[in-house]
Amino acid sequence: MTFWEKSPLFISLLLYVCSMILILRRSEKTEKAGLGILIAGWLLQLFSAIVRWKDIGHPPIFGTYEATMLGSWILTLFIAISFFLDRVHFRLTVLTALPLVIAHLLYGLSHSTDRVPLTISELSLWVDFHALFSWLAYAPLTLAFCLSTVYLLKGRLHQGAENSGEKRADQAVHQADQADQSDDLELLDQQIWRYMNLGFIAYTVMFALGCYHSASVNGEWWQWDPVETTSLATWLLIGLYIHLRIFYNWNGGKSARLAVVIFLTMIVAYWSLTYLPAGSTFHVFDLKNKMHAPF
């Protein structure tokens, strides 16, 4: 990595940590300051990516390092957008999702950062957009997962408070608190649903672009490549989530648990491919881990 690529990246990492501390301080002023710092970190990460793009001559989408950089960058973008989309749960989103951004960055940096060229099967705008939409799907589904875990934890606490049976002098206030928490959980649940829907749309676009590219390169729209297979499983599970919500009013804890399962399936789809046997997938992201066929 060159100086102009490395430095902004490490600074953005620091800024993410600072923004997290500020946002979690429960003050509107520090929250806004934290958001500003988060956006600054995001811009620096973008700068680092542009420098790399300019040096290697192709969008930085190849290899574990580049993939995690892109994934963390888009996830940060969604976290920042959630300030405007879902102000109420912004702190929760930052608390749960920003550590994942930092974890992504550290995971990516632990891999080789050597500049490797794109293999010829990936020299295509279709691949660039396919990769972009794959991360545009990843980000909202990750946020849905984060909020789902919060929902499940809050739900347990809420349930515990309801079942505690303690006599309280301020019973009316207690009941009002419970009602507020119920409303909050309902809003949280709906926000999770919103993220799942956004993820579903992006996932479908990703499929369409990937299928078209596969048809161009291999002549086949679909090949049961393990990455395609697990992505299809994830997509079907999101479809199931939507059907269960609409048909059977599956909201609350049930849909939150399903959202967690969907996220785990997606993790397998996105990150397991480096552990697959050589030659079992056309999605080769790391030349060092697995030698691509000559083409």
Place this chain on the structure above:
Amino acid sequence: MKSENQPIKKIWNFLGSRNLSVFIIITAVVHVLILFAFAFLIPLWWVEKIAGLLPYQFVSILFLVNIAICLIKWFPVARSRCRVDEITGHHPDSGYFPHRIRIGRGNVRPDEIEKLVKKKGYRILEAQGNDALFFAVRGRFSPLGTLLFHFSFFILLTGILVNLLFRFEGLTIIPEGVSFSAGQGNFRSITAAPLAKPPRCDFRLEKISASFWEKEILFTSLEARILSNDGIDTTRLSSPVHLGGSAVTIAGYGYAPEFVIEDKSGRIVKHGNVLLNVFVPGLEDFFFVEDLPYKVMVSFYPDFTMSAGKPSSKSMNPVHPAYGVRVLRGKLQLYSGILQPGERASFDEYRISFPSFRRWGEFKIIFAPGRVFIWIGFIVMIAALIWRLLFYRREIVLSQNEAGELWLAGRFEYYGGLNLAGFGTGFKKSMEVRP
């Protein structure tokens, strides 16, 4: 008569039921995860075979039958839901509008609220004597998006079926400077559907250019310039050229060394280019010399060097080519050595040389008329999803109670609470708002 129809009706209802839809999705997920598990154990082409087995076909057929019946059942319902009176026919205080906020009393006018509502993209509908001041709707026809999304599967199916019947795929090897015409006999291998015919595809291969990454056998670019009736175009692995409805893409690369066999007087006896599979340095291929009892084994070193006493190649770029040559007559080896362009090797009463080479490309020519349907299917699917999930239906009604308080009630297909909160934020600046 009625009892005869009962079983059919039961089957019809079952096949178009929501329970079956959910069951099919879960089964499909399980099937797909089984294929993923197999990918760790068996080669990919075996996984593809398993995916074509009866259980998978059965789930796919059931999936399509379920969607078809659901579309037939739900189309009238979705259409009726799009009617205006579906919204305006409900009283503001009825349970139809579950979300309510109090706007204010005396400090705001209904026309101000109407303006704000219009700004949010709603269309105002006149109230029809049910105590409402006005109704407003956004995304009124959005329920049709669900039908369109599910219908797109049939567009995809059409493309798949058309390809199953008419798809043609042919592989051929063409050296530089040679013309090609797609006829049955001109392909090295063909995969053709029952009704497929070789497409009309004529072109001349002008030039192939390739570059490699460092010393690795890894292409950073592989392009072929072809000349057809449509002019000159460049095909790459990831971006084929479309000629006569078929896609032409370069899928392989190799070398066709030029060989010259002379007799002792220097007269050329045999001469030509041979298509050899010698792309990987050191990999040996062979050819027989016509009318002569010789077998010539050849390997190719594109950037020749000696390394630890053995022939090797510094890179994959053919800048200093050399040939590893062995000439055999029966089992008797007559010559073994390295020849660079301009050098000759003697055996019996002949001499052989390899003055130059041409590149050859392996081309895949695919005619898949179902491609258009598949592409349209995906576009319709995505458009329908966006229509349904982003531009979902939102209905609101403004009413005034006896105390003169203005209330805004809403019904939102998705995220009711979030929408209500959004309204509250929107109105906060201009008027008193309390849920």
